[in-house]
Amino acid sequence: MTRCGTIALVGQPNAGKSTLLNAVVGQHLAIVSPKPQSTRLPVTGVRTDGDTQLVFVDCPGLLEPDYLLQGAMHAAAVEAIHDADLIAYLHPLADFPAPDLASLARLDRPPRAPVVTVYTKADLVGPSAHPLIRPSDALVLSATTGDGVDAFLARCRDHAPESPFHYPADEISTQPLRFFVAEYLREAAFDLLEEELPYALACEVDEFREAETPVYIRTTLFVERDSQKGMVVGAGGRTIKAIGTRARQAAEALVGRPVYLDLWVKVLPKWRSRREALTRLGFRSVPKEITA
Ligand SMILES: Nc1nc2c(ncn2[C@@H]2O[C@H](COP(=O)(O)OP(=O)(O)OP(=O)(O)O)[C@@H](O)[C@H]2O)c(=O)[nH]1
Ligand SMILES: [Mg+2]
Secondary structure, eight states: OOEEEEEEEEESTTSSHHHHHHHHHTSOOSOOOSSSOOOOSOEEEEEEETTEEEEEEEOOOOOOOSSHHHHHHHHHHHHHHHHOSEEEEEEEGGGOSOOOHHHHTTOSSOOSSOEEEEEEOGGGSOGGGGGGGTTSSOEEOOTTTOTTHHHHHHHHHHTOOBOOOSSOTTOOOSSOHHHHHHHHHHHHHHHHSOTTGGGGOEEEEEEEETTSSSEEEEEEEEESSHHHHHHHHOGGGHHHHHHHHHHHHHHHHHHSSOEEEEEEEEEOTTGGGOHHHHHHTTOSOOOSSOOO
């Protein structure tokens, strides 16, 4: 008899969801940034131990949407909440207590799955603060030191229903390599670009020739305005080169072979507020409009 459960990792932007996903699968799958709202589309990570498979869905942060992209991010997180067998609601321990999830996520119906509150970044708070949350059944962990991650995994296993595995036991994600290449470009952009620019940038992989050595990957970085194009390219092409080098190294670690990244920067006017642009960039449920 096997077990297989889906765990949604949800919470406010910057709570540490992607860092925890990477810790449980043991690979840098999801992009991580000190800047909030780095995750836009859910990232799936699979971990199989013996007879139990856990499917983690790292969600975009829960926020009050101001524009259509944020509405689509919110819709993706809410969908994952309703699809899960267990909802892991992450919140930094330093900001204890976590606000009510149903109102934070503006859920129109209660979720089917149980919610476990997981206080994150415990390494940033002295151990004396931990007893604050006892005797509730919340968990405390640090995804960067690994403290508390095993107890979190044990809780996930307790909630995994009896079921055949959904994926082969050696798989760690269900998303294609091209998705991660586009994400690594965004991660580099989050790191190397300032202020609003990382938020105005989207990536698309146009061509992926795996049979070639190095693997040839042609990508487009979209910005919203012409003036942003120059900032992404940088003086003498320095900025785009740095973004490309960083993303190529991450892509090579995942692909396991040398990669050639061909980068193009184009303007896709106001893509963050346009339905068809968001659909093209992979968002499945784009709301008709933003409701406050
Ligand atoms: N010290 C410490 N920092 C952490 C820990 N977990 C995450 N961080 C940091 O917190 C920041 C946000 O982490 P992410 O994993 O990107 O957070 P997220 O919840 O996925 O954020 P969004 O995708 O923007 O919603 C990054 O700078 C991480 O390095 C932790 O356990 N300890
Ligand atoms: Mg994230």
